[in-house]
Amino acid sequence: MSDGPSVAVVIASLGRPDLIKDIIARMELQTRKPDILLFSTVTPQDLPEDFVDSTTVKAIFGPKGLTRQRNAALDYLGGRYDIVLFYDDDFIPSRFSIQNVALFFHGHPEVAGATGHVLVDGINTSGIGKEEGERIVAHYDRDQEFSDVVEAELVGLYGCNMAYRMSAIGSTRFDERLRLYAWQEDIDFAMALQPRGKIVKTRAFAGVHQGLKHGRTPGLRLGYSQVINPLYLAAKGTMPIGFALKLITKNLLANHLKMLAPEPWVDRKGRARGNWAGLWDVFRGRLTPEKIEDL
Template sequence: MKLTVLVPSYRRPDDLARCLKALQQQVRPADQVVVVVRPDDYVTHTVLAEPGVTGALPLECVIVEAKGLVAALNLGLEKSAGDVIAITDDDAAPHRDWLQRIEAAFAAEPKLGALGGRDWVHERGRLLDGRREDVGRILLTGKIIGNHHLGVGGAREVDLLKGVNMSYRRAAIHDIRFDERLRGSGAQVHNDMAFSMRVKRAGWKVMYDPQVAVDHFPAPRIGEDQRHTQSAISICNAAYNLHLTLREYLPPMQRMLAWWWWTLVGTRVYPGLVHPLLALVSKNGATVRERWRAARLGAHEARKVTP
């Protein structure tokens, strides 16, 4: 079995250097490492030219002209030759046994199409060390349970994976690509969710094993899709991507339930109607209402695309 590691990168030279050094230390070395970069990303090209960073890695630098993570991932898939393609972010450092565990899992289960694992998040000088059994599921209501960064327990089937740590069997994705309809100028939020759900709908097993682990050092994002300071446009884009994915891959009855749950209840990130109503007497009421309007606009625009 040949293993390809795919790493899209944009203007994070120090993070990418850490990632590539972690890949050099793998117990089971990669057969191919594909790093996708933009032509004007000179700092990243400089890092890739340093022998101390790339070492003996079987590295291939792929140039992508188009903006956004989806274009980079899709071009990276086209250039990947492995039987299994392991995807991680440039701000992650896979554990030494990462590829070894990935290879063992795919070799043991012929119907395994996708495998994800825990990303140990290092944020603001501390490690987020919680414990969650419930990971990577979509409830009947359409509510999403993530928790990939907190998962404990054994390997199990899930509904969706997280982009920083996900691997795919080539046979499962030979005619599947990341959705180019997704909005955003950078991260294009929920691209990982859409891709893994599509693999599962095709009949392959999608599994999560917290022992297949990476350390994750969330770096600032380039573009409008910021992590902690979301604008109205970024909320609208993310809500559009979320609803486009749910409407595309959920069965009809669950899709209807999901639409009403997100319309009426929602979450803090994508508020439903209850949130601005409860915030009428709150000091941050205006902010909640702005988030609600942006989230509903994205949802309605997604509904026009997938009636």
């Protein structure tokens, strides 16, 4: 695939230099290395002390917030690469991932964006440790067989492990009104690109999402986003209203039913308070996702 599509890997990160160090090491083990590994951060303190900037491993700095940091990366990349692959900083990819992303998009010119296979997701648990995640990925890689089958067309992609054709993105950018953790920004962005190609799920590339909890949005802010963001996106037209209402209802019920016996890693009371703050703003006709910065 030396003459195949070029692949840029983008990781937006804040305050987790240990994870950046791990990602750099994992990219060195890829069967095909990315054409550029780009970290979008806020300050040099977000990087490992021994970070070395080069033509293929770069770091850029800008305003805090997932959408802002991803947009800064897209602006930096311009039109110089064919595919952009977004990873969360706690995602452990298969060592075949970059190679298989290139193969998948080469074989599917009709696809604008794709989300890969998440072998195990720690987002709804206390999280998956580094050693355990690497063990799961290594076991997968021993039996890995490439398949470029499209499993399904989707409403949106999963932001921890998603790739887009740069020609489909063009001048489109992530919505910067979705601040900080930017809950549901991945669905919003994918829906904006649907007119330009299929948005799909595939097992062509895979990995483990650790779902680490340090550095994540506090419960109050996330609870507010759980109500406001889906309704804001529905009003924009980038989330079906039925999907938005189901998402809100699911989280309202989970936060209130589990509040008396919450998981140790979840601030259910904070989320419930945020839910009610969001509902109050909806009642007053205010769809203001950026308000989480003031909570």
